[in-house]
Amino acid sequence: xxxxxxxxxxxxxxxxxxxxxxxxxxxxxxxxxxxxxxxxxxxxxxxxxxxxxxxxxxxxxxxxxxxxxxxxxxxxxxxxxxxxxxxxxxxxxxxxxxxxxxxxxxxxxxxxxxxxxxxxxxxxxxxxxxxxxxxxxxxxxxxxxxxxxxxxxxxxxxxxxxxxxxxxxxxxxxxxxxxxxxxxxxxxxxxxxxxxxxxxxxxxxxxxxxxxxxxxxxxxxxxxxxxxxxxxxxxxxxxxxxxxxxxxxxxxxxxxxxxxxxxxxxxxxxxxxxxxxxxxxxxxxxxxxxxxxxxxxxxxxxxxxxxxxxxxxxxxxxxxxxxxxxxxxxxxxxxxxxxxxxxxxxxxxxxxxxxxxxxxxxxxxxxxxxxxxxxxxx
Amino acid sequence: xxxxxxxxxxxxxxxxxxxxxxxxxxxxxxxxxxxxxxxxxxxxxxxxxxxxxxxxxxxxxxxxxxxxxxxxxxxxxxxxxxxxxxxxxxxxxxxxxxxxxxxxxxxxxxxxxxxxxxxxxxxxxxxxxxxxxxxxxxxxxxxxxxxxxxxxxxxxxxxxxxxxxxxxxxxxxxxxxxxxxxxxxxxxxxxxxxxxxxxxxxxxxxxxxxxxxxxxxxxxxxxxxxxxxxxxxxxxxxxxxxxxxxxxxxxxxxxxxxxxxxxxxxxxxxxxxxxxxxxxxxxxxxxxxxxxxxxxxxxxxxxxxxxxxxxxxxxxxxxxxxxxxxxxxxxxxxxxxxxxxxxxxxxxxxxxxxxxxxxxxxxxxxxxxxxxxxxxxx
Numbered sequence: 001x002x003x004x005x006x007x008x009x010x011x012x013x014x015x016x017x018x019x020x021x022x023x024x025x026x027x028x029x030x031x032x033x034x035x036x037x038x039x040x041x042x043x044x045x046x047x048x049x050x051x052x053x054x055x056x057x058x059x060x061x062x063x064x065x066x067x068x069x070x071x072x073x074x075x076x077x078x079x080x081x082x083x084x085x086x087x088x089x090x091x092x093x094x095x096x097x098x099x100x101x102x103x104x105x106x107x108x109x110x111x112x113x114x115x116x117x118x119x120x121x122x123x124x125x126x127x128x129x130x131x132x133x134x135x136x137x138x139x140x141x142x143x144x145x146x147x148x149x150x151x152x153x154x155x156x157x158x159x160x161x162x163x164x165x166x167x168x169x170x171x172x173x174x175x176x177x178x179x180x181x182x183x184x185x186x187x188x189x190x191x192x193x194x195x196x197x198x199x200x201x202x203x204x205x206x207x208x209x210x211x212x213x214x215x216x217x218x219x220x221x222x223x224x225x226x227x228x229x230x231x232x233x234x235x236x237x238x239x240x241x242x243x244x245x246x247x248x249x250x251x252x253x254x255x256x257x258x259x260x261x262x263x264x265x266x267x268x269x270x271x272x273x274x275x276x277x278x279x280x281x282x283x284x285x286x287x288x289x290x291x292x293x294x295x296x297x298x299x300x301x302x303x304x305x306x307x308x309x310x311x312x313x314x315x316x317x318x319x320x321x322x323x324x325x326x327x328x329x330x331x332x333x334x335x336x337x338x339x340x341x342x343x344x345x346x347x348x349x350x351x352x353x354x355x356x357x358x359x360x361x362x363x364x365x366x367x368x369x370x371x372x373x374x375x376x377x378x
Numbered sequence: 379x380x381x382x383x384x385x386x387x388x389x390x391x392x393x394x395x396x397x398x399x400x401x402x403x404x405x406x407x408x409x410x411x412x413x414x415x416x417x418x419x420x421x422x423x424x425x426x427x428x429x430x431x432x433x434x435x436x437x438x439x440x441x442x443x444x445x446x447x448x449x450x451x452x453x454x455x456x457x458x459x460x461x462x463x464x465x466x467x468x469x470x471x472x473x474x475x476x477x478x479x480x481x482x483x484x485x486x487x488x489x490x491x492x493x494x495x496x497x498x499x500x501x502x503x504x505x506x507x508x509x510x511x512x513x514x515x516x517x518x519x520x521x522x523x524x525x526x527x528x529x530x531x532x533x534x535x536x537x538x539x540x541x542x543x544x545x546x547x548x549x550x551x552x553x554x555x556x557x558x559x560x561x562x563x564x565x566x567x568x569x570x571x572x573x574x575x576x577x578x579x580x581x582x583x584x585x586x587x588x589x590x591x592x593x594x595x596x597x598x599x600x601x602x603x604x605x606x607x608x609x610x611x612x613x614x615x616x617x618x619x620x621x622x623x624x625x626x627x628x629x630x631x632x633x634x635x636x637x638x639x640x641x642x643x644x645x646x647x648x649x650x651x652x653x654x655x656x657x658x659x660x661x662x663x664x665x666x667x668x669x670x671x672x673x674x675x676x677x678x679x680x681x682x683x684x685x686x687x688x689x690x691x692x693x694x695x696x697x698x699x700x701x702x703x704x705x706x707x708x709x710x711x712x713x714x715x716x717x718x719x720x721x722x723x724x725x726x727x728x729x730x731x732x733x734x735x736x737x738x739x740x741x742x743x744x745x746x747x748x749x750x751x752x753x754x755x756x
Contacts, residue, residue: 006502089655113690308494311492315488
């Protein structure tokens with residue numbers, strides 16, 4: 001293997017595939033990045049047991065020569081060292097050559113690195129995924145779907161299925177649901193995918209977070225293929241594989257109340273800032289819990305106390321308060337997460353009593369819903 | 379005590395004095411910030427056992443009213459909570475009032491915080507320092523003096539005196555010296571201070587780092603007063619006290635070689651980048667050690683090896699090599715620290731053999747010198 005490549009393209013591809021490489025793997029070859037040089041270009045692969053990422057650099061793009069392949073072949077190089085080296089190379093052009101026994105020479109200007117490589121044939125094969133059942137989502141929408149739900153997955157391994165986001169496809173609508181059993185985030189979007197049966201997959205939250213980091217902010221389509229135990233995301237010159245979580249995701253539809261006893265309409269930013277301030281002194285017995293109470297004159301009182309330190313009270317003006325009076329306590333963190341995900345300027349919060357889950361929606365957008373379970377303090 | 383203040387000025391002063399507040403203090407009142415409102419303005423004080431910082435906000439500055447004092451008095455407020463609260467207040471104006479038993483109300487817009495304060499009379503008094511023996515240095519020069527030496531102090535407490543920077547004033551010249559016994563940094567500057575006897579103080583490195591963070595980048599003078607066990611830095615509306623380290627600083631003058639057997643003149647940036655690259659593979663028996671060898675044709679070879687992973691070799695062109703051939707090994711980190719401190723574009727390195735300390739200077743600047751002890755590997 002021997003090729004000459006523009007350093008910046010090399011850095012981008014190496015950084016992308018490194019997101020899948022874990023230093024804590026028990027399979028030594030997975031601490032490496034696989035590089036394959038073919039007549040068409042260069043393929044970089046990084047993987048741990050959950051995520052695999054493949055980045056391709058064609059020899060030519062839009063008439064620009066990106067890579068000059070002098071000899072085809074392949075090697076596996078230690079990801080951490082190789083990643084640091086390519087970022088610090090002195091010149092814009094880099095030559096990489098594999099000699100006998102996978103010895104790899106990396107030359108740029110007058111700097112010459114010699115890395116001990118491994119046999120690329122020993123690198124695990126990525127899953128072969130058939131190109132049936134493909135649908136696509138614009139990149140920016142996919143990132144929004146992830147951002148608005150993934151924060152609500154469970155971080156505890158006691159119920160592993162809850163560490164993933166449930167993707168349901170039914171009648172041309174993709175619905176993403178995440179819950180840690182104290183709160184729930186749900187977002188749906190229409191997709192162009194005609195399938196007779198309901199498709200239901202649970203994707204690890206960690207995979208979605210890494211995917212989000214790797215995708216650009218364009219509206220280019222990302223193709224998605226769901227198989228029995230994998231999900232594949234295909235963007236331009238990039239393949240992102242994630243395993244699916246096994247098991248049945250709980251039926252969350254019954255959790256979401258359909259009636260309401262008290263409804264508030266609020267300016268989201270004012271409410272978020274007040275919750276943020278109240279959280280500063282929410283260090284009582286139950287950490288990070290703030291109180292909300294409805295008052296006369298469409299006023300809402302937000303308050304919290306930290307024993308020995310002090311307390312805070314703030315009144316905010318709502319657009320409207322309908323229904324019964326209410327006093328309720330909830331996690332400031334969950335509320336702030338939900339409000340940040342909603343993005344709306346005007347929000348509506350529907351309560352069905354101080355001890356029942358309540359839902360937060362955007363006034364002008366039905367595609368997203370956030371649910372929070374209250375805490376008993378009043 | 380009762381006053382109304384612009385939020386931004388309050389944030390600045392609180393952030394400045396918080397740099398002296400440690401959460402790990404054994405004296406409870408020192409976890410607080412002391413606030414004193416007088417007819418002239420507000421004084422904020424933060425302190426741990428080593429550093430004390432006082433920030434003053436006058437009622438008026440350049441015709442602008444900064445603080446409206448409604449009632450004089452004082453209180454001590456928990457630094458962490460108070461600091462977080464002032465940063466998140468909703469409006470540009472803040473009212474702070476102390477009621478009975480040091481209960482303090484902080485009001486901004488519709489947010490009202492109630493903090494339990496402590497008695498300001500129980501806060502330790504700052505040292506009284508007489509205004510004799512004052513000299514001054516422009517702020518930017520003071521920050522440069524600190525930056526160019528403080529990185530070389532020892533981080534180990536085995537010889538506490540070496541965790542400080544030695545300031546010597548003799549015949550109108552201030553010389554700052556730091557060493558951890560493996561390397562040494564020295565920088566001198568003329569000052570306008572006529573004193574008969576030699577002044578010699580060792581200032582904790584940590585104090586100088588905090589001082590540097592707090593000072594702006596102006597050329598306004600900072601007044602400096604050195605007393606028996608304290609050093610005081612006075613900038614506009616700011617007092618910064620640090621204790622001095624006790625004990626005798628070692629005589630470092632004999633460490634610095636006066637002759638040389640090999641002299642290199644180099645472009646600093648090229649050399650720094652080559653050392654940085656070589657350090658990537660400098661993970662051998664002795665961590666972070668790179669090798670330097672002189673070659674024919676004014677070339678210098680920089681190399682390093684990490685067993686099992688690989689090695690790197692780079693040739694750089696020097697302006698000149700004079701004297702004996704040389705092979706020497708040294709810490710890449712020490713060399714990079716020294717080169718970054720030097721700031722010069724052209725540097726001169728003077729060696730007196732592979733096992734003797736060598737010195738690095740800027741070709742055009744005699745006021746700064748860096749010294750490094752080599753490592754035995756050749």
